[in-house]
Amino acid sequence: MSGLPLLAFAFVLSGDAQVAAGTGEGPRFRFDVWRCQNEVHSRWRGGDGRVVAEEKLAFAGERWVRYRLQRSTIAQDVVATREGDTLRLVIRNGDSRKQITLATTQTVLAGPMLVEHLSEKLPRLRAGTAVEFDYLVPDHGMVLRLRATLEGGARTAESRVRVEAASLLMRAFRLRSATGSIAGARSPRGK
Numbered sequence: 001m002s003g004l005p006l007l008a009f010a011f012v013l014s015g016d017a018q019v020a021a022g023t024g025e026g027p028r029f030r031f032d033v034w035r036c037q038n039e040v041h042s043r044w045r046g047g048d049g050r051v052v053a054e055e056k057l058a059f060a061g062e063r064w065v066r067y068r069l070q071r072s073t074i075a076q077d078v079v080a081t082r083e084g085d086t087l088r089l090v091i092r093n094g095d096s097r098k099q100i101t102l103a104t105t106q107t108v109l110a111g112p113m114l115v116e117h118l119s120e121k122l123p124r125l126r127a128g129t130a131v132e133f134d135y136l137v138p139d140h141g142m143v144l145r146l147r148a149t150l151e152g153g154a155r156t157a158e159s160r161v162r163v164e165a166a167s168l169l170m171r172a173f174r175l176r177s178a179t180g181s182i183a184g185a186r187s188p189r190g191k
Helices: 003-010 113-120 122-126 168-174
Strands: 011-021 024-036 039-045 051-060 063-071 076-083 086-093 096-103 131-137 142-151 160-165 180-183
Touching: 011 113, 024 113, 039 113, 113 122, 113 131, 113 160, 122 142
Parallel strands: none
Antiparallel strands: 011 024, 011 180, 024 039, 039 051, 051 063, 063 076, 076 086, 086 096, 131 142, 142 160, 160 180
């Protein structure tokens, strides 16, 4: 990741996301992503406006070193720390706690980086090119290869991007409910 994408978080990026479960449509979410010095934050709200998830991603230089996902509505707290090519996760669900260590690549994305990455790749997506990348799925304690494609036409005001597991086997069996569509970022608001 170059320094340029980090500069993109000098404002708030807002958009909508919807989870697709199989062939049906699932819940809708509203997200905001913003940068504050060496941290990137995101907040996800459900259809009723309640905050359902908050994320914080801390950077040392151009690399992320600590990620935190909090879902207070289900008493979930996940912390991932990154040392070189190793990710250490502590996953708390209510009173239960587990630790996972993963070997990964230097370019794995986490949390709010997804929105920024897709915004940066919109020209390629609008040109009809699929974009693949590694993404930390923190609550499952795994890194998954994802594939993003443009849905519908390439409108300039808003683009709908479909994100799903890159592997057909993962799509069909393990993470079918984790596939989803993310509407392109709306106009930035100063913050």
